[in-house]
Amino acid sequence: MRRWLAGLSLIVAASPAMAQGPGGVRIGLTYAPGVKPGVLVALATGPMGDSASALIGRDLDFGDRVTVIVGSALAPATAQAKLPNYALLAKLGAAGLVQLELSLGRLRATVHDVGAQRVLDTLSVAVPGAGGTRAWRAAVHAAADEVERILTGTAGVARTRIAFVKGGRTWVVDSDGAFPEAVSDGSALSPAWRRDGGALTWSTLTNSGTRIQVKELGSGRLLGLVATPEGLNITPTFSADGSAIVYAHGRESGSDLWIAPVAGGDARRVTVGRGSDNTSPTVSPDGRRVAFTSGRAGRPDLYVADLDGTNTDALTDLGLDDDSYRSGPDWSGDGRAIAFGTRINGQFQVAVLSLRDRATRILTSEGKNEDPSWAPDGRHLVFTSNRTGHPELWVVDAESGRVRQLTRERGARLSAWSPRLPATP
Amino acid sequence: MPTSSTHRPLRTTLRAVGFLVATLAAACSKKPEIAPAPEAAPVAAAPAASATANPGTPAIDTAAERARRDAARVKARDDSVAAARMLASKTAAELRATLIGTVYFDYDRAELRDDTRAALDAKLLILQANPALRIRVQGHTDERGSDEYNLALGQRRAASIKRFFGDRGIDDRRIEVVSFGRERPAVSGEEDSARAKNRRAEFEILAGGEALAGPR
Numbered sequence: 001m002r003r004w005l006a007g008l009s010l011i012v013a014a015s016p017a018m019a020q021g022p023g024g025v026r027i028g029l030t031y032a033p034g035v036k037p038g039v040l041v042a043l044a045t046g047p048m049g050d051s052a053s054a055l056i057g058r059d060l061d062f063g064d065r066v067t068v069i070v071g072s073a074l075a076p077a078t079a080q081a082k083l084p085n086y087a088l089l090a091k092l093g094a095a096g097l098v099q100l101e102l103s104l105g106r107l108r109a110t111v112h113d114v115g116a117q118r119v120l121d122t123l124s125v126a127v128p129g130a131g132g133t134r135a136w137r138a139a140v141h142a143a144a145d146e147v148e149r150i151l152t153g154t155a156g157v158a159r160t161r162i163a164f165v166k167g168g169r170t171w172v173v174d175s176d177g178a179f180p181e182a183v184s185d186g187s188a189l190s191p192a193w194r195r196d197g198g199a200l201t202w203s204t205l206t207n208s209g210t211r212i213q214v215k216e217l218g219s220g221r222l223l224g225l226v227a228t229p230e231g232l233n234i235t236p237t238f239s240a241d242g243s244a245i246v247y248a249h250g251r252e253s254g255s256d257l258w259i260a261p262v263a264g265g266d267a268r269r270v271t272v273g274r275g276s277d278n279t280s281p282t283v284s285p286d287g288r289r290v291a292f293t294s295g296r297a298g299r300p301d302l303y304v305a306d307l308d309g310t311n312t313d314a315l316t317d318l319g320l321d322d323d324s325y326r327s328g329p330d331w332s333g334d335g336r337a338i339a340f341g342t343r344i345n346g347q348f349q350v351a352v353l354s355l356r357d358r359a360t361r362i363l364t365s366e367g368k369n370e371d372p373s374w375a376p377d378g379r380h381l382v383f384t385s386n387r388t389g390h391p392e393l394w395v396v397d398a399e400s401g402r403v404r405q406l407t408r409e410r411g412a413r414l415s416a417w418s419p420r421l422p423a424t425p
Numbered sequence: 426m427p428t429s430s431t432h433r434p435l436r437t438t439l440r441a442v443g444f445l446v447a448t449l450a451a452a453c454s455k456k457p458e459i460a461p462a463p464e465a466a467p468v469a470a471a472p473a474a475s476a477t478a479n480p481g482t483p484a485i486d487t488a489a490e491r492a493r494r495d496a497a498r499v500k501a502r503d504d505s506v507a508a509a510r511m512l513a514s515k516t517a518a519e520l521r522a523t524l525i526g527t528v529y530f531d532y533d534r535a536e537l538r539d540d541t542r543a544a545l546d547a548k549l550l551i552l553q554a555n556p557a558l559r560i561r562v563q564g565h566t567d568e569r570g571s572d573e574y575n576l577a578l579g580q581r582r583a584a585s586i587k588r589f590f591g592d593r594g595i596d597d598r599r600i601e602v603v604s605f606g607r608e609r610p611a612v613s614g615e616e617d618s619a620r621a622k623n624r625r626a627e628f629e630i631l632a633g634g635e636a637l638a639g640p641r
Contacts, residue, residue: 205608207561207603208561208603209604210576231602232604234577248573250580277581293573325570327571328573371572414572414573
């Protein structure tokens with residue numbers, strides 16, 4: 001085991017596909033399930049080193065897979081210096097050590113397995129621009145995600161952004177709440193990401209109806225979906241390959257899911273709701289299935305169908321009480337679960353349905369909590385909560401239930417978590 | 426006895442609308458210049474109304490229930506005759522206020538309540554008397570339920586009003602529908618009284634709203 005890890009330490013950035021090593025040996029710290037290993041993030045050397053350490057420490061903390069111990073002078077900061085005092089680190093409860101060095105526009109990280117008294121892996125990323133700028137923070141977030149992969153076998157989600165609606169406009173904010181940026185005018189609702197993170201789609205509310213728009217984030221190009229120009233056009237989401245939009249369209253007899261090419265062309269109807277409302281589609285990771293909200297049996301509930309409209313099935317046991325209301329499904333990136341809002345005692349709460357055993361877990365209880373959206377790790381969810389007295393975005397770790405407040409915007413809602421984004425914005 | 430000249434506009438109106446309410450003659454002989462609002466498919470409308478009143482429970486068609494429905498129908502007709510009579514004497518501004526007056530819905534329902542039907546009857550008479558009039562119906566919901574699903578519910582509310590007018594002979598192209606879901610509440614608050622005011626449809630005049638004429 002030790003020899004094997006030592007051989008690996010020279011690899012600068014192993015691919016995520018190598019989370020399982022040869023023979024099923026797991027890369028990363030060994031630790032008991034359910035116990036978060038302590039990781040000491042040493043203060044980085046170089047200008048803005050403190051900021052980089054703080055950012056990486058916080059990103060690892062938000063990742064909920066390790067317990068972060070920040071900024072001890074006990075560990076030498078660079079890999080070039082003599083080896084860290086592993087025995088002392090172990091006594092302090094650290095199973096892992098992250099050493100950081102910022103110089104000449106690069107951030108170098110050395111990740112140690114304290115128990116094995118070895119370097120697990122190192123990485124080096126370009127950190128452009130002045131400390132604290134958006135590009136600088138993006139690069140440091142990307143480094144933190146890679147450090148988390150080295151430590152745990154699963155990359156973090158710090159280098160992601162979250163789209164949401166506030167005051168009628170679509171905004172995008174970094175995963176840690178930094179750099180909120182408005183990306184739409186007018187009355188936007190229900191933003192959703194393309195799976196490459198390069199575009200958003202949303203519905204825009206006008207005095208004469210709702211329309212679907214698509215915005216390319218690189219070029220800033222905004223285009224409208226014109227396949228169904230009239231009536232209700234809401235809750236858009238991209239198809240898996242990004243070439244089409246699945247959305248709810250209705251005119252004078254309920255609403256159904258439709259699919260239309262982004263590049264233009266005719267829309268095709270997906271669901272046959274016979275006058276009921278069918279909204280809020282979410283496409284499975286393999287692109288073949290769609291889950292959605294439907295009132296076809298009376299109360300709004302969750303259904304799933306093939307994207308050609310066949311094989312429709314209820315996802316949950318139909319709620320028998322009058323208060324039953326399930327809506328806004330979001331399919332996790334690993335395909336295993338669907339998050340949604342469900343009404344309990346008159347209040348919406350965030351719930352997760354496991355597709356393996358159809359078991360439902362309720363993740364929230366304080367205030368009203370709705371419209372969950374999965375992070376690309378299939379573990380964290382962003383949702384809207386009014387627990388502070390105003391609608392704000394919060395993040396919950398579906399495994400531990402730990403929550404953090406993402407926005408302080410008074411009125412943020414309808415959030416959507418991006419895929420992992422490139423280190424350079 | 427009414428003269429044939431006073432009967433002709435009434436007959437023309439009825440032919441245009443396309444059907445005759447059985448009890449009309451009695452009303453006509455008293456006030457021939459006023460037409461009650463035509464009642465769309467009365468046979469079909471009654472079960473729909475009772476289904477709305479008791480969602481999920483089968484309608485029990487007892488004699489008492491039939492009598493109650495008949496009484497309600499007679500009352501609705503009398504009300505609409507009275508409404509038409511009242512509208513005939515109104516100014517353009519008053520007619521406009523009647524036309525754009527907000528109507529209300531029950532929770533999570535797009536079916537028309539009795540009071541909503543009565544208000545729509547009056548609007549129908551104004552639409553009939555002003556052929557150039559075009560309106561937009563805006564469907565709204567209260568703040569319960571999801572933001573997204575409520576947009577669909579608002580659309581169904583507006584659409585059910587358009588269907589009410591369409592069933593009574595109003596050209597499809599004269600009524601636009603739009604939903605604002607829970608995005609534009611009339612009043613803020615989460616108490617029942619606020620919610621009742623927000624579950625509504627509003628009416629916007631798109632064209633032909635100048636110098637509205639009353640029914641004659």
